[in-house]
Structures are given as C-alpha cells and as structure tokens.
Amino acid sequence: MSVLQFSRKSEVIAEEPTPVEIKKPIPLKKKTAEALKKSRIPKILKRYLLIATGFVLILAYPFMVLQANKISDDLNFPESIQQTWSSPWAGVGAQLLEREVEQHGWANDAPIWSPLARLTAMPAYQKAMGHAIGDYAELVNEELGGSAAADLNTVALLLSRDISKNEIRAASEALISFNGGVRLHRYDDTLTSKRYAERVDLMISWMRQSTGELASVINSPDRKLFEKSAIEAVYTAKARAYVAHRFLSIMQAPVGLSIKNEHAEAISQLEKAASFKPLLVANGKADGMIFASHPAALYQLLNRVEMALLEVAEAVESQS
Structure with missing residues (x-):
C-alpha cells in the first residue's frame, strides 16, 4: 500500500526594518530647582490673591450692610400725584411699593449672604409700610361698599402678612388697576x-x-x-x-x-x-x-x- 506524504506550507515571516542609528540623540529635558520654583510662583500668587480678596470682602461687608440700609423718608415723594392719578392715594401707595422693591430691594426676600439680610430697621420699616397701605385699601373698599373688591381686596390680602417682593408687585398692579377703575368711573372714590x-x-x-x-x-x-x-x-x-x-x-x-x-x-x-x-x-x-x-x-x-x-x-x- 502506498503512503501519501503531505508537506507543510512554509510560514511567511515579515521582515522587521533595520533599526536606524541616530547620530545626534535628542537630549532629555531636565527641570532645574530654579525652573521648578518659577513654575510654582503663579500658583502661589493666585492663592495669595484669593486670600487677599477674601479679607477685603470681610472688611468691606459691614460697610456694604450700612450702604444697603436705605430708609427713604422723602416727604415729597411721589410728585405730581394730583395731576397724574385719578385716585391720589392709590397712586401714592403704588409708587411707594414700587420704590421699595425696584430701587431699594425688598429686605424680607434677600438671600442669606446679602447685606440686606443682615438688616433690622429696613425690613421692619418696609413691612409696616406695606401693612399700612393694605389697611388703607381695606378701609376704602369698605367705604365703596365692596364694589372694588377685585382690586382692593387683593391689595389688603397681599399686604396683611409677611410680604414677598412678588406680592408687593402684585399689590402695586392692583392699585394701578383700581386707579384705572376710578378714571373710568367704575368706582366713586370721592x-x-x-x-x-x-x-x-x-x-x-x-x-x-x-x-x-x-x-x-x-x-x-x-x-x-x-x-x-x-x-x-x-x-x-x-x-x-x-x-x-x-x-x-x-x-x-x-x-x-x-x-x-x-x-x-x-x-x-x-x-x-x-x-x-x-x-x-x-x-x-x-x-x-x-x-x-x-x-x-x-x-x-x-x-x-x-x-x-x-x-x-x-x-x-x-x-x-
């Protein structure tokens, strides 16, 4: 019986490229102690700058608190009420509320970090002012027999408790709406x-x-x-x-x-x-x-x- 012989296939091996010798090798970069010291200077300066800024803010904060304490008692504000408002008291009330929120900032809503949040006089002043205007609106509504309930009841309710700046804005808008009703003779505020x-x-x-x-x-x-x-x-x-x-x-x-x-x-x-x-x-x-x-x-x-x-x-x- 004859025997068949199988030959293995020869493996093809890729030849690797011959290494090239570099005549002038690239030198490794070395940082000297002086160079390392210079590279750390900006970081140190930044740290000292942050610390200095913090000290300045701490020292300036009491002055910021004093600056924020705006108790406005201008006895001529607002002007030209009789000429521009059909209901003068509503005009006064609306503009007083608007001034406190838009110009001075409503202290009761100030974030804890704000200088306004550190005040005692201004929150008491603003709150009492709001309550007084609310009392007055309630009285006028009673005098009108409740005919202006939609506007003046809103004012009285919004200004009868702890008041937020959004409630102040809403009360001011209600007073303006009431004034419009007086101008259109829907309400008789004589x-x-x-x-x-x-x-x-x-x-x-x-x-x-x-x-x-x-x-x-x-x-x-x-x-x-x-x-x-x-x-x-x-x-x-x-x-x-x-x-x-x-x-x-x-x-x-x-x-x-x-x-x-x-x-x-x-x-x-x-x-x-x-x-x-x-x-x-x-x-x-x-x-x-x-x-x-x-x-x-x-x-x-x-x-x-x-x-x-x-x-x-x-x-x-x-x-x-």
Missing part, C-alpha cells in the same frame, strides 16, 4: 366728609398702635441699651407715620369743610415723626445724658401727632 373722618381715624389707630408697641419696649423689665425689639418698634412706628403723612398730605378737604389750620398742624407733627431717624437706636433712660431713649423720644412725637389728628377729626365731625 372724598366726602364721612370718608375723610374715617381715614383720619385709621391714622389715629396707627399712632395708638405704635405708641403701645413703643411703651412695651420702654417699660420692658429686660430692657437693654441696644436691642432688636427697640429698633423694630422705632422703625415700624416711623413707617406708619410716613404713610400717614403721604396720604394726609394729598387729602383735599371736601367743599364746605374749614379745616385748613387743623390739617396743616397734623401734617407738621407727622413730618417730625416721619423724619425721625436716629443714627443708632438706643433704648436708654428717657432723661439719659449720654444714651437717651429713642423709643421714648418717638413716643412723645407720636402723642403729638395723635392729638393733632384728633383735632382734625373733631373739626370734621363738628362741621358735618
């Missing part, structure tokens, strides 16, 4: 003797509320020379006096009422209370020579305001 007296009575209630809060701070057994409650009481009372001044100053007496002197005296007393602005609120002794009691001083001013407003109310009542 100031009669009865309405005049009711609005003055509301201002009197604000003064009494403020003097009650100030008295609590003054007579507190745990009273401290510098304390948050005294600052809040002073600036809450100041805000109510300021809103009362701005509203009373645009209230024109109805035909037949002769109250010019009483009205002028009330405006004068309100001006003193509204412009009361101590550099630092101290709750010392009322007769203290170094640290007097600012709450006590404002208490006296508000008592005079109340008396002047009572004279206005009595004069209106006697002629009605």
Whole structure:
C-alpha cells in the first residue's frame, strides 16, 4: 500500500526594518530647582490673591450692610400725584411699593449672604409700610361698599402678612388697576366728609398702635441699651407715620369743610415723626445724658401727632 506524504506550507515571516542609528540623540529635558520654583510662583500668587480678596470682602461687608440700609423718608415723594392719578392715594401707595422693591430691594426676600439680610430697621420699616397701605385699601373698599373688591381686596390680602417682593408687585398692579377703575368711573372714590373722618381715624389707630408697641419696649423689665425689639418698634412706628403723612398730605378737604389750620398742624407733627431717624437706636433712660431713649423720644412725637389728628377729626365731625 502506498503512503501519501503531505508537506507543510512554509510560514511567511515579515521582515522587521533595520533599526536606524541616530547620530545626534535628542537630549532629555531636565527641570532645574530654579525652573521648578518659577513654575510654582503663579500658583502661589493666585492663592495669595484669593486670600487677599477674601479679607477685603470681610472688611468691606459691614460697610456694604450700612450702604444697603436705605430708609427713604422723602416727604415729597411721589410728585405730581394730583395731576397724574385719578385716585391720589392709590397712586401714592403704588409708587411707594414700587420704590421699595425696584430701587431699594425688598429686605424680607434677600438671600442669606446679602447685606440686606443682615438688616433690622429696613425690613421692619418696609413691612409696616406695606401693612399700612393694605389697611388703607381695606378701609376704602369698605367705604365703596365692596364694589372694588377685585382690586382692593387683593391689595389688603397681599399686604396683611409677611410680604414677598412678588406680592408687593402684585399689590402695586392692583392699585394701578383700581386707579384705572376710578378714571373710568367704575368706582366713586370721592372724598366726602364721612370718608375723610374715617381715614383720619385709621391714622389715629396707627399712632395708638405704635405708641403701645413703643411703651412695651420702654417699660420692658429686660430692657437693654441696644436691642432688636427697640429698633423694630422705632422703625415700624416711623413707617406708619410716613404713610400717614403721604396720604394726609394729598387729602383735599371736601367743599364746605374749614379745616385748613387743623390739617396743616397734623401734617407738621407727622413730618417730625416721619423724619425721625436716629443714627443708632438706643433704648436708654428717657432723661439719659449720654444714651437717651429713642423709643421714648418717638413716643412723645407720636402723642403729638395723635392729638393733632384728633383735632382734625373733631373739626370734621363738628362741621358735618
């Protein structure tokens, strides 16, 4: 029997290229100690710059807080109300709210890192201003028999608790809408003797509320020379006096009422209370020579305001 023989296929091996010898080898880069030191300088400078910036911000923050504390008591703001608004008080209210949000910033909504969040006087001032405008809107709505409920109820509800800047904007828009309704004769906001007296009575209630809060701070057994409650009481009372001044100053007496002197005296007393602005609120002794009691001083001013407003109310009542 024959045997068949199989031959293996030869394997093809690729030939590798012959290495080429480099006559001038590339030298390896070496960093000297001096070069390494120079490369670290920018990092060190950046670190020191960040640290220096942090120190500057820390030192500047108290000044930023002082700069943010904007208590606006401009007794001529806003101007030209009688010529541009059909309902002057609504115009005053809307523009006061708009000023606090758009120009000064609403402190109650400030983020925790903001200088506004560190303030005590400004949040109390803005909140009391908002509440006073809300009270006034509620009274006017009652005077109109609830016919302006859609607008003025919105204002009263939005401005009756802790207020956000969005609620302030919504209340301002509602006041503008109410003013439009007056212009189109949907609402009759004519100031009669009865309405005049009711609005003055509301201002009197604000003064009494403020003097009650100030008295609590003054007579507190745990009273401290510098304390948050005294600052809040002073600036809450100041805000109510300021809103009362701005509203009373645009209230024109109805035909037949002769109250010019009483009205002028009330405006004068309100001006003193509204412009009361101590550099630092101290709750010392009322007769203290170094640290007097600012709450006590404002208490006296508000008592005079109340008396002047009572004279206005009595004069209106006697002629009605």
